[in-house]
Amino acid sequence: MKIKICKHFHDIKKFKKKLSKTFPDDSVIVKSCIGMCKTCKQYPLAKIDGVKIKEKSIKKIIIKIEDL
DSSP, X not given: OEEEEETTSTTHHHHHHHHHHHOTTSEEEEESOOSOTTTTXXXXXXXXXXXXXXXXXXXXXXXXXXXX
């Protein structure tokens, strides 16, 4: 599974580190844009195999990715 995240999120290093730790067999790619403009600066966003996901916290988005 490819997990793409936007580089404009304010805590991108922590977000990438937690995703890589939670999903070690999947690739986490930091992109300059994933098509969810202006939202990416405030909330953690991810695009997983074409599906866009937004949550209010890193913990919640990881839970949502696990459910996919």
